[in-house]
Amino acid sequence: MVAGAGQTAPPSARTPSSRVTGEIGRTRPPVASGTMTLGGKPMQRRGWIAAALTVGLLAAGCSPGGGDGSRGPTPGVESTSAINLPAADALTKALAAALTAFDVTLLPVEDPAAAQAELVSIFAGMDGITPTVTVGGIDYSPTDPSARAKLTFTYALGEQGWTYDTVAPLKLVDDKWRIEWTPTLIHPQLTSDSRLRHQRKLPRRAAINDNLGLALVEERTLYQVGIDKSQVPEAEWAASAAQLAALAEVDAVQFQAKVAAGGPRQFVVARTMTQEEISPDVGKVKGAQVVPTTAMVPVSDTFAASLLGIVGAPTPKMLADKNADVFSSDTVGLSGLQARYEKQLRGVPEIRVDLVGRKTDDDATAGDAFEEENLFLQDASAPVAVDLSLDRDLQTKAETVLSTQPGLAALVVINNSDGALLAAANSPAAGTFPQATFGKFAPGSTFKVVSSLAMLRGGLTPASAVKCPANLTVANKTFKNYSDYPASKLGSITLIQALANSCNTAFAAAAGSVTPEQLHAAAGSLGVGTDYDAGFTTNFGTVEPNNSPIDRAASMIGQGQITMSPMGMAAVAASVASGKTTIPWLVKGKQATSTAQALTAQEATQLQQMMMAVVTDGSGRSLAGLMKGAKTGTAEYGTVGAYKTHGWMIAWNDKVSVAAFVEEGVSGSTSAAPLIKALFS
Secondary structure, rough: OOOOOOOOOOOOOOOOOOOOOOOOOOOOOOOOOOOOOOOOOOOOOHHHHHHHHHHHHOOOOOOOOOOOHHHHHHOOHHHHHHHEEEEEEEEHHHHHHHHHOOOOOOOOOOOHHHHHHHHHHOOOOOOOOOEEEEEEEEEEOOOEEEEEEEEEEEEEEOEEEEEEEEEEEEEEEEOOOEEOOOHOOOOOOOOEEEEEEEEEOOOOOOOOEEOOOEEEEEEEEEEEEEEEEEEEEEHHHHHHHHHHHHHHHOHHHHHHHHHHOOOOEEEEEEEEEEEHHHHHHHEEEEEEEEEEEEEEEEEEOOHHHHHOOOOOOHHHHHHHHOOOOOOOOHHHHHHHOHOHHHHHOOOEEEEEEEEEEEOOOOOOOOOOOOOEEEEEOOEEOOOOEEEEOOOHHHHHHHHHHHOOOOEEEEEEEEOOOOOOOEEEEOOOHHOOOOOOHHHOOOHHHHHHHHHHHHHOOOOOOOOOOOEEEEEEEEEEEEEEOOOOOOOOOOOOEEEEHHHHHHHHHHHHHHHHHHHHHHHHHHHHOOOOOOOOOOOOOOOEEEEEEOOOOOHHHHHHHHOOOOOOHHHHHHHHHHHHHHHOOOOOOOOOOOOOOOOOOOHHHHHHHHHHHHHHHHHHHOOOOHHHEEEEEEEEEEEEEEEEEEEEEEEEEEEEEEOOEEEEEOOOOOOOOHHHHHHHHHHHH
8 A cells, every 4th residue: 555644545545645735725746857947948957946046036026916016816826915025936946946956055045055964864764765846836925924835745656656745934035035944845744853764675576487387486595605704814814715615615716816805894705505505514614604695596597598587686777767666786587587577576565665763973873762654655565476388397308408419409399289388498509599489590491381381272282293393493593402302202293292302493483373472371370470479589480572583482492581480480380280370378378369361170181291291201200200290491591602501390299399490400300300309209
């Protein structure tokens, strides 16, 4: 709940603020701060304050109603004054600007330096949080040369902010308005003995769970094991460091140097450990200390790292955002799911502002007996875990398979029945970039599954005859089959044979009867070529061939303007296996819905037959017994004359579909197929 000044709102209220209303006019909504101007030109806050004060002094002898001295209505002013007083608008605007800028040294108060010192003292416990202040109405006294101005204080606190009103007393002295400084100008309940104190407590960060609801990464208590140099004579620093390094299993020479480099009272951490890892002999090391801390602990340092993301201290950009409610001591999501679901995982902190006793330089204990009073309260709300589709064991095995793979490679596994992403693993060369789900690569001949659907929709069947010449010239470009393409499968063959043996020329020749729009539609029906918000970092591929004959022919064999991620090609295999358009999902509750033309039962059956032939009679024979359907792929990339090749393999069985990708491969059957065999054997 949110409590207002001096009172606590009921839990059901959750009002963004509480107003303090007086006799000076109606309660007004807070006004957002913006650039201050004078004469239409923007000015720095301090310069604006000085200029506004100058305007106020010039206006001191003028009546607010006009040049004839009569008092007329002043916008934003409510008054019943019976005496002729000059307008105080310029001064009150300057006051609001000065408070917003947290600098009142230029204001006409009795002792500007003392007022500034008190302002600093009042906000000493507010962790740098200061208000935006705006002016409401001015109430001029009907009997003496004084007035009261209403000020609205707005703080960027919590989910809904904190707003209240105060009264600034003004007095006319020698025809000039002066501010009668008082703590109640800052808050109605402040006194010379009290100040404001901000406190904020974050709830325990929620976990990210696997498909069984078990935590993949969660906040846990760890322990910093180190040397407190203030507890050890300088002559013994090196000896203590060496002893502790041995127990903490860190490099002794490096830790000794680290200890020597720090200040004389520094606590130097050797290692952050679990309680079980700490040797009982640590207590025998002179100056050794064990300090508890909290951290988000994953299954391992590498487990789904590109998907889960990392947490850490807020970036300067986050800290500069006044609406972000982030402090330098916070732990926040910096990448991956930790960043995307930051608000859900973090929850809402308890935030309170209390009226507490003011301490003084002369007496550090002053104010300890002050009876504290809550002015603002935001109740904490528990964070909510993010539940994933990842299979812990399968993800771990996929990462193990790729752990010794040279160069960039990826494995993606999808559940056929519902599109759940079970594994998305990268080789070490990928670093923390999510190549498995977001990479952009030419898919090569694996894309012929999409081309086959477009050709089936054009009237062909798996048994239809197509021509597979050794070479095919389109415009000035010659398309060839791969070097060891079987000679027995050249000439007139069936479409199913063309896919099983991956005849480039047969598919390139079909470009004349398949429009770019038809190819894009076929891709959509197999889950790719359309960008979906699937709740995590994804690339569903680009299928946008232009109308040049060469590019249309290249697109039919997965090159040209065609790019895919390993996840995208796994979705193609899963769509065929399941007989329906499959959009992979990772985060429960964030499943995307296909907007593409649905696969018909006949189309699904025909594509299944064709991919099964790849395993029984074609380039995917090495997967027989593990997979029912498959498609190999090789794609050229790089510099003309020095092309390198991607190695691809997509496959499916009764339960799952998989895509294997090797950036620098020989061929799909040589480079990618062994990864699938290792994963499922």
